[in-house]
Amino acid sequence: MPDPIVIVGAGQAGVALAAKLRALGYADRLILIGDETVPPYQRPPLSKKYVSGELDVERLLIRPRDWYAEQNVELRLDQRVTSIAPAAHELTLSDGARLRYGKLALTTGARPRNLPAEIGGALPGVVTIRGLADADAIMPLLKPGMRLVVVGGGYIGLEAAAVTASKGMQVTVIEAAERILQRVAAAETSAFFRDLHQRHGVTIREATGLDRLVDRDGRVAAVTLRDGTSLSADxxxxxxxxxxxxxxxxxxxxxxxxxITVDAQGRSSDPDIFSAGDCANFPWQGQRTRLESVQNAIEQAEHAAAAMLGGTEHYNPVPWFWSDQYDVKLQIAGLNRGYDQVVTRPGKRPGSQSVWYYRQGALIAVDAMNDALAYAFGKKALESGKSIAPEKATDPAVDLKTAIEYNLALATSRKA
Known part of the structure; x- marks a missing residue:
């Protein structure tokens, strides 16, 4: 029998890759290795519905527990790969066992950045939310009236702030940049979420660096900022x-x-090793790109699965993302990298709006806050390779569907 396909990393990308291999007709031995004790599960809900108690573990699972046996996927949990020998097509596991592979996929994901230990980042009570064990450890600590400091005003930090503020905690968000979401969104989107959190009682401290964490009896008790301010923190x-x-x-x-540097098929610098998901750096629109999203993990993994079986199509996604905060659903289509113009559009519902990003007059991304139609039509425009003129995007009297169809009709007439 041929050596198996082995997938290292039992997350969203790893499961998607295994499922696609089976769907494409791969019938030989298939092994999926994960270093956690539970079957593969969704990570985005951990900081939202799982921590809030709305979802239990079974509803987090990417596939039902019996799916792996039904699909003849050998799921090896609580195992870690310690080394790869590409020339020998061999893996070494943490228990010393060796495993040969015919082709290998690395879907190892990403890990949170931690605060430096020298400023108190390793103190008990200083936590990140990446895995199920993190969320389980945090949940008993979330009690009304407790003082919480969130370090980082990106989407992960703001989602954590929303969940904990909704539980009655006193929440302060610290962001070292000039504004929250500065790395990933325009000032207009930042302003929307700043106002949203402040209306829910969250204190937002922007352009404020962290100096150190202060302990009491061996546990974090306060946060000192670079301007000398001290914040109590449970x-x-x-x-x-x-x-x-x-x-x-x-x-x-x-x-x-x-x-992990891969080509447009997901192949690494070794022709028999592929990669997909948060850990993979691939060529997209003329630049090296690493996307951290469920959509990319699934679609890139499926693309890599096809390539492992001989496919040659290039991976060319239209990225999309989402974030849930309080009663607001943020939906993002595209990637706003390199934008030079931003316009906003009021939504039909009170408090809803969308932010449209342009580069040299062409639409490249849209942020839609409680505006599913703006998201849908913006995504449709991006998928079709067309655009919606900025003056039409910002005018609530203009029907976006008509604007996109007009662009498509115009393109067709030009081809004729």
Missing amino acids: LVIVGIGVLPNDQLARDAGLLVENG
Whole structure:
């Protein structure tokens, strides 16, 4: 029998890759290795509906527990790959066992950035939310009246702030940049979410660096800012971004730069090793890109699965993301990298709006806050390779569907 396809990393990308291999007719041995004790589960709901108590573990699972046996996928949990020998097509596991592979997929995901230990980042009561164990450890600590400091005003930090503020905690968000969401969104989107959180009692401290964490009886008790301000803290949640889990690939001699470097088919610098998801850095629109989203994890993994079986199509996604905060659903289509113009459009519902990003007059992304129609039509325009003129996007009297159809009709007439 041929050596199996082995997938290292039992998250969203790993499961999607295994499922796609089976769907495409791969019938030989297939092994999925994960270092946690529970079957693969969704991570985004951990900081939202799981921590809030709306979802239990079973509803987090990506596939039912019996799916792996039904699909003849060998799910090896609580195991860690310690090294890869590409020339020998062999893996070494943490228990010393060795496993041969025919082709290998690395879907190892990412890990949270931590605060430096020298400023108190390792103190008890300073936590991140990436895995199920993190969320389980945090849930008993979330009690009304407790003082919480969230370090980082990105989407992860703001989602944590929303959940905890809704539980009656006293929440302060600290952001070192000039504004929250500065790395990922325009000032207009930042302003929308700043106002949203302040209306729910959250204190937002922007352009404020963290100096150190102060302990009392061996546990975090306060946060000192660089301006000398001291904030009492019963709990500190750190949400300052993630790092790709690419050390295994680096140690194996694969090309690594801000993630595992892959080509447009998901193939690494070794022709029999592929990668997908948060850990993979792929070519997109002329730039090296690493996307951290469920959509990318699934679609890129499915694309890599096809390539493992001989497919040659290039991966060319239209990225999309989402975030739930209080009663607001943020939906993002596209990637606003390099935008030079922003316009806003009021939604039909009170308090809803969308923010449209342009580069040299062409639409590249849209943020839609409680405005599913704006998101849908913006995504449709991006998928079709067309645009919606800024003056039409910002005018609530203009029907977006008509604007997109007009652009498509115009393009067709030009081809004729």
